[in-house]
Structures are given as C-alpha cells and as structure tokens.
Amino acid sequence: MTEAIHSLVSQHIGETGCVLFDDNLDAFVIRAISASEAGQSLDLQYYIWNHDLTGNLLGYELLKAADRGVHVRLLLDDMNAHDKDTLLATLEQHENIEIRLFNPSYERNNWFRRSFELIFRGLSLNRRMHNKAWIVDKSIAIVGGRNIGNEYFDAAPKTNFFDVDTLILGNAVSEVSSIFEQFWNSRSAIALNKLVKTKEGSLQELRQYIENMDDNIIKETNVYRERLKNSPSIGVLLKQGRPIFWTKEVHVYSDPPEKAVGKGQDQWLINQLYPVWVSAQSNLKLMSPYFVPGKEGVKLMADLRETNVEVGVLTNSLAATDVMIVHSGYAPYRMPLLKEGVKLYELMPFNHTKKKLFGASGASLHTKVFIKDDLTCFIGSFNFDPRSIRLNTEMGILFNQQEMAKVLSELFVLKVKENNSYQLFVENNQLRWKDGSEEPPIIWKHEPEVGIIKRAITRIASWLPIESQL
Structure with a gap:
C-alpha cells in the first residue's frame, strides 16, 4: 500500500488527493482493507466505537494488524467507551496495541461514587472529543463524519445514517497525524491501563471466541466478508477505481x-x-x-x-x-x-x-x-x-x-x-x-x-x- 501511495503522490508534489466515500458499505471496506494492508502503524481517533457487528469486525482487523507487528494506537472519547472497558482492556494486553481515553471519568465500577464524580466534574465531563480520524502508516487518512458502528455502515436493523468521509493522501496527511499526536499526548488523554485492569489470559479467550463464532454471527458477516474478498487493494482502488481530486488549496483543521x-x-x-x-x-x-x-x-x-x-x-x-x-x-x-x-x-x-x-x-x-x-x-x-x-x-x-x-x-x-x-x-x-x-x-x-x-x-x-x- 505504501508503495502504491508513494507512486501516486510523487506525481502530485505539494498537493493533496481526496477520495469521497458516501456509500456506507464502501466506507467500511476502505477501513478494513487499509487496516489489513497496514505495515507500520494504525492511529485511530473516534468519538464512538460500538461493540457490534461492524465495530467488532474492524476491531478484529486491528488485532490481526497488531499480530503482524503493526503498532496500533486507539484514542476514544470516554463518553461512549465506558461500557466497553473489559473488551478494550483485553485488546490492550497485546504488546502492539495502546489505548487511551479522552477526558475519562476515573470511577469505573462503583455507580454511587461515579455519580458524585459526575456532579463535581459535570462541566468538564460535558466537553467531549468528537473527532474522527483513521490514519494508516502515516500515508493515508480517513476524515469525515462517521463513527464506528453498524448504523454508519448499513448494518443496523432499523435505521442507518447517510454520511460522507474522504480518504486523504499527500500533503494533508501529515496535518491529520499532527492533530492525532496533539490529542494523544494531551493531558486529557489517559492510558486505559491506568483506569482499568483485566485478568491475565483475556486476550487468548477473545481469540478463542472469534474462532468459535456461532453460525448466526458468521451469516451476518458474510455480506461484509464477501465485499472485502471481492474488493481491490488500496493501490488498485486508487489507480483504477474512484476518482482522486487533487488540490494544493487544502488544510485539515481541528x-x-x-x-x-x-x-x-x-x-x-x-x-x-x-x-x-x-x-x-x-x-x-x-x-x-x-x-x-x-x-x-x-x-x-x-x-x-x-x-x-x-x-x-x-x-x-x-x-x-x-x-x-x-x-x-x-x-x-x-x-x-x-x-x-x-x-x-x-x-x-x-x-x-x-x-x-x-x-x-x-x-x-x-x-x-x-x-x-x-x-x-x-x-x-x-x-x-x-x-x-x-x-x-x-x-x-x-x-x-x-x-x-x-x-x-x-x-x-x-x-x-x-x-x-x-x-x-x-x-x-x-x-x-x-x-x-x-x-x-x-x-x-x-x-x-x-x-x-x-x-x-x-x-x-x-x-x-x-x-x-x-
């Protein structure tokens, strides 16, 4: 992927290329493919990452990337991550996965004490990180309105969202990476392992669960797995598929x-x-x-x-x-x-x-x-x-x-x-x-x-x- 991106960018020195994704299933596929082709790093910043079909499928891609030696950093806003402590802590047992929570509540288990924290920290906890960024090998980035979850990728049973992302390559990718680094290293981003502990061996149990996935889940994932199997690589997609809009007049702001x-x-x-x-x-x-x-x-x-x-x-x-x-x-x-x-x-x-x-x-x-x-x-x-x-x-x-x-x-x-x-x-x-x-x-x-x-x-x-x- 990096070689294909470099080949394209070298023909547009000083420019940024943008590829639009308004189709929800395509938006899922581009994230999954890019994670599967990552060779060095995955830096991900999200307001919501749901524990559902598409959230888990993309989470599995992160785990497979980490197994290949890719350094995975996941920064989540705590407002919607609080009920996923165990799963997130399990993933972080992997030596190549780091997870931080933005502006978290420090009381994780006792609802009585957490209520007091919400009262005394109400004003600060009302301010949330709504950013969305998916950065692969610091070569491409996906920025837009989508969180990670079924309703953003046409997998919700009742209502799905209309949304738009853009895949970025070239100059502006460094701006997305810089924004991620600012948030990752900010005082408001707290390492998950300082907030949550999980038992030894949880990661292996998670792997076993994935291997023993029941028939109903496998049936649901077939649409996504088939689409992934029939999708081209990032390089082919960019060279022969969707139009790339190049411009020098572009910035990513946060x-x-x-x-x-x-x-x-x-x-x-x-x-x-x-x-x-x-x-x-x-x-x-x-x-x-x-x-x-x-x-x-x-x-x-x-x-x-x-x-x-x-x-x-x-x-x-x-x-x-x-x-x-x-x-x-x-x-x-x-x-x-x-x-x-x-x-x-x-x-x-x-x-x-x-x-x-x-x-x-x-x-x-x-x-x-x-x-x-x-x-x-x-x-x-x-x-x-x-x-x-x-x-x-x-x-x-x-x-x-x-x-x-x-x-x-x-x-x-x-x-x-x-x-x-x-x-x-x-x-x-x-x-x-x-x-x-x-x-x-x-x-x-x-x-x-x-x-x-x-x-x-x-x-x-x-x-x-x-x-x-x-």
Whole structure:
C-alpha cells in the first residue's frame, strides 16, 4: 500500500488527493482493507466505537494488524467507551496495541461514587472529543463524519445514517497525524491501563471466541466478508477505481485538545470556518444533522441573503433525528430563516435512495458538509450548533476543488429531492412541510410522521434554557 501511495503522490508534489466515500458499505471496506494492508502503524481517533457487528469486525482487523507487528494506537472519547472497558482492556494486553481515553471519568465500577464524580466534574465531563480520524502508516487518512458502528455502515436493523468521509493522501496527511499526536499526548488523554485492569489470559479467550463464532454471527458477516474478498487493494482502488481530486488549496483543521478544559479559544475550529461562511458570494449549501443556528447563525444567513447569496440547509426532520432534544433547539429558528429566504429541507425518515442490506427502512442524516460558491468545501465532524462551536472538539478538511465541490453539490441536490426530504415553507404565517414522496404531494401542517406526544415533548423542550448545550 505504501508503495502504491508513494507512486501516486510523487506525481502530485505539494498537493493533496481526496477520495469521497458516501456509500456506507464502501466506507467500511476502505477501513478494513487499509487496516489489513497496514505495515507500520494504525492511529485511530473516534468519538464512538460500538461493540457490534461492524465495530467488532474492524476491531478484529486491528488485532490481526497488531499480530503482524503493526503498532496500533486507539484514542476514544470516554463518553461512549465506558461500557466497553473489559473488551478494550483485553485488546490492550497485546504488546502492539495502546489505548487511551479522552477526558475519562476515573470511577469505573462503583455507580454511587461515579455519580458524585459526575456532579463535581459535570462541566468538564460535558466537553467531549468528537473527532474522527483513521490514519494508516502515516500515508493515508480517513476524515469525515462517521463513527464506528453498524448504523454508519448499513448494518443496523432499523435505521442507518447517510454520511460522507474522504480518504486523504499527500500533503494533508501529515496535518491529520499532527492533530492525532496533539490529542494523544494531551493531558486529557489517559492510558486505559491506568483506569482499568483485566485478568491475565483475556486476550487468548477473545481469540478463542472469534474462532468459535456461532453460525448466526458468521451469516451476518458474510455480506461484509464477501465485499472485502471481492474488493481491490488500496493501490488498485486508487489507480483504477474512484476518482482522486487533487488540490494544493487544502488544510485539515481541528480544535485543540485544550478546548476540553475551555482553553485555547484563538485556535478553535470556528475561527477557520466562520470567515468562509461570511465570504460567500453566490451560494452556501449546508448539511448538518444537528442544526441549531442560534441568533448569530440566523443573522449570518440573513446577511448573506441581503447580498442575494442563495442559502440552502439540509438537516433531520423530527421523525428522522436520533437526538430529539436537539430538534427542540432548532425548531424555533425555522420561521425566521424561511422569512429571510433561506431554503430549509428536512430529511424524511425513509430510505428511498438505496438498497438495504439488512432490511433497514429508516434513514437519518449524519453528514457534516458545506459547499461555498461551488468551490470551497468542508467535510468533517462539525455540526452547525453551539456544542460543536463551544464545547466539543471537532475536526475536518477544508479545501478548494471545483470538481469535488460539484460532486458534493450533486449529493446535496439528491438528498433534498422531494422524495427524500421535506421542503419547508410559510403559508399564512404558518409553517408547512411539502412531502413530494406521494402523488399528488402532501402538505403537512405539523411535524411529519410524528405523533402528538413526541411533538408536544419537543415543543416543551424548546422552552428550556438549554440551547448552549445542544
């Protein structure tokens, strides 16, 4: 893999190549293949790594890589790692695997003492590492919105996410590695072996479990194993498969790890993104699953509309969102935005665009992307909400590349089509949703596909003074 990457990069000195992955199964495959071809190192940084089918399959690839002598470093946010202590500690028994937890709670077992810790450390524990990065041999990196788990790779039985990653090669890979090193060596990253102990021999027991995997699990993994078996190597994939978009105008940015303690504000990611938004001359397209613009965001978009900049936003409908409380923070801003001429779209909770692997019919947006003036693009973990701006650490790739911007714009257009998303509009000073999935189109007078109880809870939650936490 390293030789193939070097051959490509040597033809584009000083440039960065980007390969888009909007298909969930392909996103799984590129991670699995790259791990299987790693020769020196795997540096992985994630907010969520689920203990499920795809999480375990990728975890097994890490174990096999470590067996080959690859140095594996895994940095996880502790918010979603806490219930996986035993499995993670078992993996870390391998001499080539190191695991650290970001901003962890120190009381791991006693829930009574942990409750006290949550009370006294509540403010600091509310700040999480939301970064996502997959770095192989410091030669390629994958950055985007996907965590590791079934719903990100089309393996969830009910609802799967629409998301986007980009594989990076060339100049900007060193920036991703530098960000990883900053977080890995930060005071907030604590070695797992200082927090959790596991019995000797646990790793061997895990290997035995994998060998004795029951028939049901093997049947479920066949889709993924077959796809891996029939997939080309990284080198072939890049040379003969997907288009590589090359550009010199690219950087990978991240909040500093110090944001976890409220410091380093001059280096926060928002300082890189805000000037891009306000400089839009013709159009700005946003895809954000959790969209809470606040008064500042409404003013930003209103100012853009004053100069005839077209602004379009795709977010989740109440029926599609996986975090109902965030929708309560977004809902009050719909009317002001629409009255300013912003086009608002909310993803339908149905998957009309692709074949489902395990029968899942539900869909939810998880893509964090913006395209400005059909040239400047961002792909990453950053949501357009107060939590991404002020609380969590985020990262992403910001670049100018017209062809890639065109592909992302086409993806936006596909997702906002009338059979995929509701288009919001104002009629007689009331909010309406146009549903083009039926013929003739349906006009909803309340949140579509949601019962009165859920609508009432969301309405009540919108009155609470919690916007800064959303």
